[in-house]
Amino acid sequence: MRIEQDLKLGFKDVLFRPKRSTLKSRSQVDLTRDFTFKHSGRQWSGVPIIAANMDSVGSFDMAIALSQHKVMTAIHKHYTVEQWAEFINTNDASVLNNVMVSTGTSDADFQKTKDIMALTNDIIFICIDIANGYSEHLVEYVERVRAEFPDKVISAGNVVTGDMVEELILAGADIVKVGIGPGSVCTTRVKTGVGYPQLSAIIECADAAHGLGGRIIGDGGCSCAGDVAKAFGGGADFVMLGGMLAGHTESNGEVIEQDGKQFMKFYGMSSQSAMDKHSGGVATYRAAEGKTVLLPYRGSVEHTIQDIMGGVRSTCTYVGAAQLKELTKRATFIRVQEQENNVYG
Ligand code: 5GP
Secondary structure, three states, X not given: OOOOOOOOOOHHHEEEOOOOOOOOOHHHOEOOEEEEOOOOOOEEEEEEEEEOOOOOOOOHHHHHHHHOOOEEEEEOOOOOHHHHHHHHHOOOXXXXXXXXXXXXXXXXXXXXXXXXXXOOOOOOEEEEEOOOOOOHHHHHHHHHHHHHOOOOEEEEEEEOOHHHHHHHHHHOOOEEEEOOOOOOOEOHHHHHOOOOOHHHHHHHHHHHHHHOOOEEEEEOOOOOHHHHHHHHHOOOOEEEEOHHHOOOHHHOOOXXXXXXXXXXXXXXXOEHHHHHHXXXXXXXXXXXXXXXXXXXXXXXXXXXXXXXXHHHHHHHHHHOOOEHHHHHHHOOEEEOOOOOOOOOO
16 A cells, blocks of 8 residues: 655645735736647736636626636536527627636537537637546547647646646646645545645646646635635646635525525535536436535625735735736745634634
8 A cells, every 4th residue: 555645735734924025015916917828829818717617606797797807717518509609799809708618528518619619719718627537538538629629728627636737738738627626515525535635736736737838727625815825826827716706696696595694505516406407416326526505695796806816916915926927936835733813703
């Protein structure tokens, strides 16, 4: 039996060490990044935060709201081609450049992606998403999508180790999505015992990807703006958020009233709720690997996204990074056994 002895860390295990800085205010910090992607050669400029492709987060309304901040949305895969057509017809490139079309890996998914991409040239991102990115099948699917869409930016995942990041990039992915088990409504670690602490996964996968000219998305596990900053500090080029953006008007989740208070339903994409809604229940050979929770309804996402961006800007001022791009270089993490003071709950 081989046991790896290196300690792997999550966001809660570290803090940034502050550094001397010439920056006077967080308003001097630029969160915009400019990327040119490896295979597609496409350029994109924006704030590299992505709303997750979950059906109570990655909605068309979310994309419209977040694109005003140049923030991206991975649109969940349950919209029809007709709904896509309407969305595309009523929005311009400032929105469409900042969305990802999500897809699974079946033949039907492939055809649907082709149908959506045929509607416009303004959509440039395709997000190939399966829970277990270690399947050979994903590599073959990435090759197939790359052959069909040579000039689109392809993201593939999810994985957590450098070997698989390299394999997916060599197969044609511009971006690899990283995260198994850290999600707020994910129960994979409990149901299967499989996972990898997210900060270490990001650090190791970023190293592998950047060595080949690829990029990574740190996906899942951020519960506050500080975690988003830590993900960027660890080397994530993009950070994907589910729970932090759920519960808002634009999340389009089901609103439920209890004792005079409003809540919004939020659930994992492999939870019982999601499978009941989209697949007619949980198949007998599998277990649900996601939770369903009720979040206090939080109104518009506007305040939340500003709060997240403000937090990351502030991190940058503490370590002297004038641009988000410099955050990883400027970051030194210290290992800690405490985070915030919870004396008032
Ligand atoms: P969060 O930001 O809420 O911590 O994590 C969001 C991420 O959790 C998603 O982008 C996706 O990768 C992952 N996720 C979403 N639904 C499920 C699920 O039902 N099971 C698992 N294992 N992961 C999920």
